[in-house]
Amino acid sequence: MSRVYNFSAGPAVLPEEVLAEAAAEMMDYQGCGMSVMEMSHRSAPFQKIIDEAEEDLRDLLSIPENYKVLFLQGGASQQFSAIPMNFSAPKNGVADYIVTGQWAKKAFQEAGRFITANKIATSEDSTFSYIPDCSDLPISDNADYVYICENNTIYGTKFHTLPNTKGKDLIADQSSCFLSEPVDVSKYGMIYAGAQKNVGPAGVVIAIIREDLVPAEDLPTVPTMLQYKTQVDKKSLYNTPPCYGIYICGKVFKYLKKNGGLAEMKARNEAKAKILYDAIDESDLFSGTVRAQDRSLMNVPFVTGNPDLDAKFVKEAAEAGLVNLKGHRSVGGLRASIYNSMPAEGVQALVDFMRKFELENK
Numbered sequence: 001m002s003r004v005y006n007f008s009a010g011p012a013v014l015p016e017e018v019l020a021e022a023a024a025e026m027m028d029y030q031g032c033g034m035s036v037m038e039m040s041h042r043s044a045p046f047q048k049i050i051d052e053a054e055e056d057l058r059d060l061l062s063i064p065e066n067y068k069v070l071f072l073q074g075g076a077s078q079q080f081s082a083i084p085m086n087f088s089a090p091k092n093g094v095a096d097y098i099v100t101g102q103w104a105k106k107a108f109q110e111a112g113r114f115i116t117a118n119k120i121a122t123s124e125d126s127t128f129s130y131i132p133d134c135s136d137l138p139i140s141d142n143a144d145y146v147y148i149c150e151n152n153t154i155y156g157t158k159f160h161t162l163p164n165t166k167g168k169d170l171i172a173d174q175s176s177c178f179l180s181e182p183v184d185v186s187k188y189g190m191i192y193a194g195a196q197k198n199v200g201p202a203g204v205v206i207a208i209i210r211e212d213l214v215p216a217e218d219l220p221t222v223p224t225m226l227q228y229k230t231q232v233d234k235k236s237l238y239n240t241p242p243c244y245g246i247y248i249c250g251k252v253f254k255y256l257k258k259n260g261g262l263a264e265m266k267a268r269n270e271a272k273a274k275i276l277y278d279a280i281d282e283s284d285l286f287s288g289t290v291r292a293q294d295r296s297l298m299n300v301p302f303v304t305g306n307p308d309l310d311a312k313f314v315k316e317a318a319e320a321g322l323v324n325l326k327g328h329r330s331v332g333g334l335r336a337s338i339y340n341s342m343p344a345e346g347v348q349a350l351v352d353f354m355r356k357f358e359l360e361n362k
């Protein structure tokens, strides 16, 4: 068996230990005589899997009791519609969006189908290469919430300080930074994340919602499946959930707990990112594309300035076992995603390769 260092932005690398455990349990999950993939979502063993997953996630993030945890489907993108439909259309029908990348822009545009969505700040003028100053934004008096994408997967920026929402509830797409560091959940009305970036397989979306935000009554014009009330009332089991994906997420939660929790993940992620950013900053060939103070610990975009050389880098890196280093199609260049499960050895191997490539292509 030979495993590569996979720098994909998502679906992305998972802990080998988790994959090995899942492989060992594939034919017979803990004496059930079947795989979790073949198991009823109404069965006792699956109920235990989803209950433990929630419990472990609550432990990891110290989620306050007045927050609900949901395991949903439809990708992070489905939340772009569900959020305005549940949290704004039934109230004032107004929400404020901070647009710092493609995902925030899509969320903003989607919200515009259902409510009045205001773009109160953006960094699009500079290809989303920075996070705007959000200390004193023109928050709308009647905004039902303020929306951010906390880590911009494509552009490699991150909110290192949360915006001043002037008392409005903050909703954050944390897809590409979820569980990469401790967060104070009580500062948010809702956090959500597609699992396939930092947590597990595609097909699961994790949502953490302050319970008073969940509409108390049925929303007659909102599809049943898109109502948070439905999912809260049925504890994520209104219909068949993505059982296997939830099972893997649960294993990742246990792995994180066993490895020192989110404080330790943050320390490791900072150390890994430093190795890579230092190499970029010291290089004469490679340069970073975002403002240094806004750099993401998870997604690191860089360029040589020459598209042919970028392509050569991607190709030769792959031959050396360092794969998926091509930048997003909308920006080009290079991008290394170094999520929780990317070992420091992988980042070091990338940096060693970059130095070698630079010498050979002077």
Ligand SMILES: *Cc1c(COP(=O)(O)O)cnc(C)c1O
Pocket: 010, 074, 075, 076, 077, 078, 103, 149, 151, 152, 153, 173, 174, 175, 176, 194, 197
């Ligand atoms: C990948 C990504 C999405 C889209 O996720 P899907 O599950 O494909 O809908 C949304 N937001 C962020 C920050 C992402 O990284």
